Amino acid sequence: MTQVKIWAVVPAAGVGKRMQADRPKQYLPLVGKTVLEQTINRLLQADVFSAIAVAISKEDPYWPELECSKHKKVVTAAGGKERADSVLSALKSLTERASDNDWVLVHDAARPCLTSADIHYLIGSLKDDAVGGILALSSHDTLKNVEGINITETIDRSVIWRVLTPQMFRYGMLKSALEAAEGNSVITDEASALEMQGLQPKIVEGRPDNIKITRPEDLALAQFYMEQQQ
Numbered sequence: 001m002t003q004v005k006i007w008a009v010v011p012a013a014g015v016g017k018r019m020q021a022d023r024p025k026q027y028l029p030l031v032g033k034t035v036l037e038q039t040i041n042r043l044l045q046a047d048v049f050s051a052i053a054v055a056i057s058k059e060d061p062y063w064p065e066l067e068c069s070k071h072k073k074v075v076t077a078a079g080g081k082e083r084a085d086s087v088l089s090a091l092k093s094l095t096e097r098a099s100d101n102d103w104v105l106v107h108d109a110a111r112p113c114l115t116s117a118d119i120h121y122l123i124g125s126l127k128d129d130a131v132g133g134i135l136a137l138s139s140h141d142t143l144k145n146v147e148g149i150n151i152t153e154t155i156d157r158s159v160i161w162r163v164l165t166p167q168m169f170r171y172g173m174l175k176s177a178l179e180a181a182e183g184n185s186v187i188t189d190e191a192s193a194l195e196m197q198g199l200q201p202k203i204v205e206g207r208p209d210n211i212k213i214t215r216p217e218d219l220a221l222a223q224f225y226m227e228q229q230q
């Protein structure tokens with residue numbers, strides 16, 4: 001039997017409107033590099049990936065300027081309209097090299113605080129699983145259902161998890177699930193494409209410092225976490 005390989009896919013073709021910055025959020029500065037370089041460095045440091053496929057918008061002038069865009073393990077793919085389109089495009093860029101049975105970890109460009117420990121924990125937890133799964137966080141806060149500003153009920157928080165990345169699935173299964181879901185705007189992460197196939201991805205508890213840069217204040221928080229991690 002051939003050795004199962006592990007690939008990384010980084011969707012990095014978003015514009016990040018909520019940052020209100022002059023450039024997409026993945027190119028904002030964070031601890032001496034851009035957010036995207038920090039994210040890719042974290043994946044390279046884990047030393048488990050055969051290659052890292054990064055989906056980049058075709059109007060993006062920043063990517064070719066980054067040193068990591070020329071790294072021998074980094075493959076550039078075209079970005080798509082939605083996140084799921086960008087992920088599918090990056091998966092297709094690996095078609096010649098990846099086997100259906102290989103694992104793929106999809107990780108947001110905007111999550112630069114991912115640790116090697118979390119990458120290894122996710123892989124170790126799921127490597128013998130039939131479907132795969134995702135890093136997630138349990139909720140410490142009480143959760144409410146709300147209509148307008150009126151609380152209608154309190155939700156049982158033990159059954160609610162906040163979704164993080166990486167999300168880890170078999171190459172063939174993920175590609176066909178995303179192809180089947182093309183054009184469906186409900187697909188905001190890879191797990192939902194698999195769920196649409198009637199499959200049940202697992203959750204693996206991740207670290208709370210694996211934040212997604214969404215709003216301006218998140219950059220200061222990411223800087224704090226990165227300094228704490230050293």
Ligand code: C5P
Pocket residue numbers: 010011012013014015016026055079080081082083084086087108109110212213214
């Ligand atoms: O906007 P949001 O933070 O949810 O995006 C998550 C990730 O998906 C980001 O890394 C973003 O660059 C990426 N994305 C993409 N292609 C799109 C939209 C978002 O690669 N069309």
